[in-house]
Amino acid sequence: MKRCVLFMLFAIIISTMKVTVVFGEDYNRLVSPHMFSDVDGVKFKFNTQVEVDKYTNELKRVFNSFNNCGDIKVRSEKGIKNILLVGADKDEYNFSRSDTMMLMTVNSKKNTIKLTSIMRDTYVYIKGHGYEKINHSYAYGGIKLLKDTIQNNFKVKIDNYAIVDFEGFASIVEVFDGVEMEITDEEKEVIEKYYGEIDRTEDEGYNLNGEQALYYCRIRAIGQGSYGRVERQKKFLKQLLKQAQNIELTKIPKFITEVYKYTSTDMGLIDTVKIGVDFLQGAGNELEQYRIPLDDYSEGVMVSKQKGWVIKIDRRKTIEYLHEKIFE
Known part of the structure; x- marks a missing residue:
């Protein structure tokens, strides 16, 4: 002994x-x-x-x-569906990347919908490529590699996905005749610099058209950089979903047409309609929104000249937090 x-x-x-x-x-x-x-x-x-x-x-x-959190299994539960929402963009060379990533959790047992934003600079392990920013996985291997990367790093089963091409984002917003938002003077200034004057609403708010809304969701040059960008996306999406619940019946066919025109998904029509019905019946009234990485368990660092600035995370704490919010 x-x-x-x-x-x-x-x-x-x-x-x-x-x-x-x-x-x-x-x-x-x-x-x-x-x-x-x-x-x-x-x-x-x-x-x-x-x-x-x-x-x-x-x-x-x-x-x-x-x-590596190898002792934690990828988690899933009956009645809880996790859908990966991806906003994809293409640069001047037609190179595609996942500019925005969110997990939409649909809980049919509690009739709730939750959204968890995943910051694009999160430093994770990508199979076959080592440690990189998470949005690189989409560029390397499309939606399959992105799904695998999220599942392997955060131990949450991805049931389905939906990819929205940013080219069509503006068209979808235009179906609603714009989105009413409260924005800061700084945000207003930078939007109008590139996309013209923003219309005012009756209550002294602002109504962003399609191009203005897209740019609003992508701003990183002001405020808190990538962190502020994620908060704007959450704020915008909450408002868009609120307007969707009150959309005029005559606009629904055009809305569906535009969404399907610019969206790629592995969900069938029945599942898609069911989620839409659940949302309209109240699941979206109290939309819960989260974001990973967590500030207390992550750190922004410059890894190297090639990889640039990334967000290193405490994976175990992040997984525990995500499981708690998704499966509670």
Whole structure:
């Protein structure tokens, strides 16, 4: 027993300090020549190395499991559907990326809908590419790799997806004749700089047209950068959904046409309609919105010149938080 404890302590010290132990040919000379013969010395050397390797490998396995959250299984529950919403964009070279990512959780047991925004700069492991910003996974392998990346890193099963091309975002907004928003003077100034004067509403708010609304959701140059951008997207989406609940019946066919025109999804028509009905029947009245990473368990850092600024996270805390909010 004492021998096991000694070897365990030895292995911990080696793992912690990253010391490489080398047993040379004259190992038995390191101990008293009166204690071991040459044969016993070699035997002792071999047995010791085997024990050290055994406990070191076990410690590495445990530590890696903890750090990679390998002990946490991908979670799903009957009656709770998680739909990955992706706002996709293409640059001048027709290179597609996931500019916006949200998890829409539809709970048919409680008739609730929750939205969780995932920041695009979140630093995660992408299979086949190592650690990168999470939005790179869409560029590398499309929606399949993005789904796998989210499931593997956050341990939440993605049941379905819906990809909205930003090219059609403005057209969808125009169906509502714009979206009424309260915006800051700074936001107003930067929007009008590129997309013209914003119309005022009767209650002294603002009505953003399609292009203005799209730009509002993508602003990062002012305020809190990427963090402020996510908050604007949440604020905008909440208002858009509120207006959707009060949409005129005559506009519904055009709305459906525009949505399907610019949306790619693996959901069938029946499932899509059911979610829409649940929403209109009250599931969207108290829309709960969350965001990951959490401020208390993440840190923005410059990783390298190539990877740039990323948000490193405490994965375990993030997973625990996400599971609590989605499955409560």
